[in-house]
Amino acid sequence: MKSQLKASITLLLFLLALSGCSGDVKSKGSSAKTQEPPADSQAANSEIQNKEEEFEVAPLPSNYQELAKRPVGEYADKVITFMTKEEYKTDLPSFDSLPDMSGDRSDQELDGDYELLLSKFQKGFKGPEEAVRQLRFQAIGSPEFKDTRYQFKDNLNVEIILDSSGSMAQKVNGVSKMDAAKKTIHEFVKKLPKGAKVGLRVYGNKGSNADSDKEVSCSSSDILYPISTYREEDFQTALGKAQPTGWTPTALALKQANKDMSAFDSSDNTNIVYLVSDGISTCDDDPVKAAKDLYHSNISPIINIIGFDIDSKGQNQLKQMAEAAKGIYKNVSDENELSSELEKLSDLAEKWADWKKRGESSLKVQKLDNTIKIFSYTQNEGLMASQERMNVFLYLNYLQEKKKISDESYQYLKEKNKKYHDWIDNEVKQLQSYLQSLNEKNYGDAMNALEEKFQQNQP
Template sequence: MSVRYFFTLSLLFMLMGLTACSPPASSDSRQPSSPLKKTVLDQPKKPATDAKGMLQEGPGKWAGDKFEKYPLHKDLDHLPSKMKAEEAYAYLIRLLAEDYRPVKEKLDDFQPNLVPKLSKQPDKLEKKVNIAILLDASGSMAEYVQGVQKMKWAKDAIHHFVSKLPSNVSVSLRVYGHMGSSQEKDKEISCHSSELVYPLGTYQKEKFAQALHRFEPAGFTPLALSVREAGKDLPPNRANEQNLIYVVSDGEETCGGNPVAEAQKVHQSRTKAVVNVIGFAVNDQGQQALKKMAKAGGGVYTTVDSGPELNRYWQDEYTHLLFDWFGWRAENELEVILLAKEKKAELEKLVSPDLVLHGEDKKSLFYSLLIRENQRLVQAAYYLKQKGKLQEPEQLSRRIQDRYTKLDQFARQRFASFNQSIQKSKQQLLQTIQHRSS
């Protein structure tokens, strides 16, 4: 929820009162029956017109936890009648301005640059990894899950995964079942369709994106054929090197092949590839078949029933890859990522404009003050209007809005600037780690 929405509600409430007809002031309203309070009626200094000055005006008499409604009303009753907007605003600031100085000092002291404690880089070379991804493009992948086509979910998730892989990881993409159709007359051509659309090599954004756009869901599921061909896409296993195959499928073999046997052959071949299988919205029979295939290939079978689950699978797999293969780099990248997360959380607690932080309905320190102050100013202005003490109620409304807007802009600019610095520091450190590990 936007803080501007919160302010609009308060302002609308005030304007409804300000535009309503109010009874004329009585003849003795300008002369209170009790003695005037000199501490309230002393002419206040001219209010600030910029955010820098506004932040120094508090605390007012009834700011923060000192606020009491009825004693405030007594002070408001002692104010002169028929005040102009600027005079009324000055008195309200003297009474209700929040104390922004502590949070302003914290913002001034905030350090957005990250200072991680990087561990010593080991002498051991990192392991080279080859990944072959097999993507099911049979006709059933045209079905929709949560309003999005299965194939789109799969393409987007795979692309996001490979885009984050380090430079010493080579990747290939093979698609199967993408020719012909799911009709019996096209079965032969479909069951022989297995194409390497992105040969094994380092990730290149444009080329990989082009490869993903070369096919759409079409026919049957020649899973066994594709696993056998994937074994040829990978090099023989060597020291300090590992071969992995990831199969993404929404169903079992439909072309008469034996994917379990093919997975076992690939795993026991010179490539020594590990075959992991991801079943995407698969029925019970399909799950059982795919589980056997993964087990035969020395890998793990995982079921995902939605697009977000598929995204989480690849994210988890990326994390596992980092820890399994790139010890020093993983340890230090994680240190930087967590440090940036903590630093941003610290910033959010101070000055985030969001009304919901980390899933909880609470505001940052700055906006807790700002919203509370605005509510009280609006309510006090409405009270003065009802008491016939304002000559220019609309101008007072605009003056209060101007204060809120300027302080809101100040906070948003500081938040955006600090957050940008945090992200920049994070990226610079990650690049340094990647360079040292390449």
């Protein structure tokens, strides 16, 4: 409760600081320079013009879809708080690539400075495409689906692909990521309904993460539990063999998963693949292509990916893999969040078991409800926008305190940051409003409306 109160006070102070200074800020069209070159100095004007033409600024997103495609920043998870002058003595990241802003800067140069600073704190926004993917997974088995990939079949097969690279030995809340993953996977598998089949594959499970073992480790991926019904003793034995070991050959694991499930043709099998990893592929392969190839294979799997306590580079790659496979990417920070994510798969398996027991006619056309968790992520989008806004704002304060930015440049960038994140807030509100307007529609109608509005071209 105290932490929530502190966060609320911090956000309130931040908003008051923004509103209190807005009257002193120059408009976007004004220059942050203290002097303009003399009107009769054509050479000076030409020199400045050439300089600005050479200075290319990457554009900020113009719509929500573009925002969602921006790479997650290196310091996306860092939380900067209001600091006293004494606390400013503790240096924040220096960002060596950020130019000196203590002197004169043109608007164009400052736009580039802002883009660079923003990229460091860039959050992983999901956008409207995530609504479609989550809605599709939520509605698997519903009779209005025409795509057979998302229809229930006589058999349900789930393969879990577990990262066994050396980094999985790192601890979160006192427990290694590998032990936390194994415990969570075992709890999930134990709850699978009778008749469902499960498989367990690991990768990076041989050699070590030393350079001398890269070749052998990057060639390692084994099926520890071939796809079959759950047998507790056998599965526990297989799971016990998974240990944090070597490098991370993600593409190899996906290719081998295709072979694991090759006998389970999509005509009478609903096939689901979950990949759990804590980092980027380190084996000079192409996991994005591998994910796409697996998606388009004859087993027609549903592919979801979980990033476990992962850095920004890993998040960006795993997110690209999920997008290539038309699946969901979820970032989890600890065992509890991993368990919550696998619980969604447990719910789906129970839904399949009920369908098997009662027959296809038992599946009613489901309608949306405002309480469905699928829409709660819009609140998370708004929270990420607030955190990103505050991080940039407070870092600008830090630069000002360290006298690394002029007053004029500080005012310009502060106003730019405010306008940009006001735009994001508006995009999130519009999406939330549109999702609410779909309330009481059935899943099929809602998904069609979303895809049409946001120009989705799902297969």
